[in-house]
Amino acid sequence: MQTPFKLSLSAQDIACERGGRTLFRNLDFAVEPGQALLVSGPNGAGKTSLLRQLAGLLPLAGGRLVTDGADADTPIAELSHYVGHLNAAKTAFTVRENLAFWADFLAEGQGDPADHLAGALAAFGLGELGRLPAGLLSAGQKRKLALSRLFAAPRPLWLLDEPSVSLDVASVKKLDGAMRDHLKAGGIAVVSTHVPLETKFTHTLDLGLERAA
Numbered sequence: 001m002q003t004p005f006k007l008s009l010s011a012q013d014i015a016c017e018r019g020g021r022t023l024f025r026n027l028d029f030a031v032e033p034g035q036a037l038l039v040s041g042p043n044g045a046g047k048t049s050l051l052r053q054l055a056g057l058l059p060l061a062g063g064r065l066v067t068d069g070a071d072a073d074t075p076i077a078e079l080s081h082y083v084g085h086l087n088a089a090k091t092a093f094t095v096r097e098n099l100a101f102w103a104d105f106l107a108e109g110q111g112d113p114a115d116h117l118a119g120a121l122a123a124f125g126l127g128e129l130g131r132l133p134a135g136l137l138s139a140g141q142k143r144k145l146a147l148s149r150l151f152a153a154p155r156p157l158w159l160l161d162e163p164s165v166s167l168d169v170a171s172v173k174k175l176d177g178a179m180r181d182h183l184k185a186g187g188i189a190v191v192s193t194h195v196p197l198e199t200k201f202t203h204t205l206d207l208g209l210e211r212a213a
């Protein structure tokens with residue numbers, strides 16, 4: 001069994017600007033090991049922007065992000081998996097090659113990449129499609145491939161932007177199960193979704209309300 005995660009993440013007084021417009025400011029939250037934050041709000045409220053900030057893909061316009069339980073020099077990007085709207089798969093590579101790349105690249109020094117690859121192929125039942133180029137997958141299968149990356153390397157922070165989009169009912173259940181197991185292992189998750197999930201979120205953040213405040 002893997003060592004339980006022990007990462008905490010807090011956002012302190014953070015702000016976000018896009019195209020010269022302030023989407024939110026003075027935002028605070030804290031997530032401890034085993035906890036999940038649900039980010040909600042209407043279209044355009046800034047959910048994707050916030051997740052991209054947490055993933056280190058978009059600069060903060062103010063405030064700071066603080067982690068505890070990890071080496072202070074390790075950027076959040078290296079502690080997290082970010083699954084966004086783009087599925088980030090190499091279309092000419094097969095399903096297996098994509099997952100093998102992630103297992104080799106992301107899980108270096110964290111156990112046997114072959115074990116991670118097997119876990120990733122099994123997580124959303126992509127084993128049978130292993131030889132298919134990722135570009136030929138259906139929309140839901142592409143989303144499953146992106147989510148399978150969560151299993152290609154153990155990382156304490158999952159940043160999931162509308163993770164259930166295009167998934168069938170059984171796969172949404174698998175996603176809920178995966179999140180439950182991740183939280184049980186002490187992982188943390190920040191999730192934006194318009195669709196109800198079974199996952200028990202310990203914290204919620206409504207960016208629509210933040211904006212109105």
Ligand SMILES: Nc1ncnc2c1ncn2[C@@H]1O[C@H](COP(=O)(O)OP(=O)(O)OP(=O)(O)O)[C@@H](O)[C@H]1O
Nearest residue numbers: 018019020023041042043044045046047048049050
């Ligand atoms: N590169 C950009 N330049 C300027 N404005 C941008 C840029 N990217 C996003 N925006 C704007 O920032 C705002 C927030 O976008 P974001 O994608 O974060 O919203 P969201 O809450 O995730 O929306 P949705 O629910 O529709 O996915 C939108 O008004 C969008 O037009």
